[in-house]
Amino acid sequence: MTLRKGYVPSEFGQLHYVECGTGGEPVLMLHQTPRSWTEYVDVLPLVGARQRAIAMDTLGFGASAKPDGPHSIERFADGVEELADALGLDRFHLVGHHTGGVIAVEVAARLKDRVASLLLSATPFIDEEKRRTAGERKPVDLVEPKPDGSHLLDLWNRRRGFYRDGEEAALNRFVIDALTVLDRVEDGHVAVRTYGMDLRLPYVTARTLAVCAPGDHYSLPALERFAAALGCETRVLSGGHVPLPEQLPGEFAETVLAWAAAG
Template sequence: MRKGYVPSSFGQLHYVECGDAAGEPVLMLHQTPRSWTEYLDVLPLVGAERRAVAMDTLGFGASARPEGPFSIELFADAAEELADALGLDRFHLVGHHTGGVIAVELAARLQDRVASLLLSATPFVDDEKRRTAAARKPVDHVDPVPDGSHLLDLWNRRRGFYEEGQEAALTRFMVDALSVLDRVEEGHVAVRAYEMDRRLPHITARVLAVCAPGDHYSLPALEKFAAALGCETRVLSGGHVPLPEQLPGEFAKTVLEWTAAG
């Protein structure tokens, strides 16, 4: 794996890549509040056949953190700048959860520059989701307390998504979440405010929407994406919210097959 930074109008953006730098590029975008490590085991598998790049979303991981409010459009601005800086003239795009929402915006604005789009467990944001956003409970917000019990609270909020033996992946989540604890919820807020349904008609790339069978948050979105885009959908063999970490082999195989489809 090769780690690097590129300059941007926001500050430095961090990324990690595997594979031949001259190979067909695949840009992978992670969920909130994660970092590139969500694709830790996927990168070398995709990199065996492609130029696999995973970036830290603006405001997360080791990428620059703007002071102003987050938005999907802002995240996409930074991703576009990274793609430009890395010379990704035409590339495949993969996004998981929040990363999928960012990928929708990026594909809508770049159109034919995106060779294909793979949306993994991506929420479908429509008028209903925006209307009810204020009433939804925080996903990852915890208030720090002197005895540190908020750390266990944060762990337990995500514990049900991971099986026994997957504590290393959950620990990576904790590292990512704690590094942005003061703004940990803002990515979720940005998703709920995004006008996705108005951007979907601008996508020209081939689209595949996939989801883990245990991810009941995002599974219903497959039918909505199929109806809105006429795209293919697929339910993978297992997993939950942290699908790329739980089934890296199947996830990478799906990416490679889809990006090779034409």
């Protein structure tokens, strides 16, 4: 199916999105840090075959506007809300992966019944303990630019263990996205660690499913605790690691479509 690219205005500048398909209630997908819509490049046409599928570049990432000032989950959610309003998404299904899942929690807490369903993929659970120890966390993707370009290999190797042999094209997409925001590559992770998620979960009213890849040792250990705090169902998919939507696009898309249709 054809992917259609577009921009909408916002108070921060233009927001970039890509969509596919026209039928059914819209499905809006939010990516992890420091990625872009390309995390869903293989998922979009599969979801778009049955529903209108949209993947946006989070404010500050990809081809979306990159405003000055500190990033926060609340500001990321402002961008999502502005895009949804500009596209006329009066009611839509919301999908978020890793950081995108954290943003999706904030959006769902704000928009309530406007979010028809919520699918949170490998979404970390942020509570007071996580916020208290945020400053002790090691950088995830931060590299120091070097004149000889060796930082490119460093960036590659920081994520290499998440990808299997033969998945280098997906890893290339990660490197491209990270290089686009190299001066602020860690800011999304910082925003996640300082977000008051546990304080916002009671405001989420959408029917919610939390999923994770069995190899994602970052998010899987907290999956049941997160689900208990939110009061939602959980599912561990058949394989994959941190880049789950790229590794299992078929299973990921079917899970999205089945959950969207379950209500």
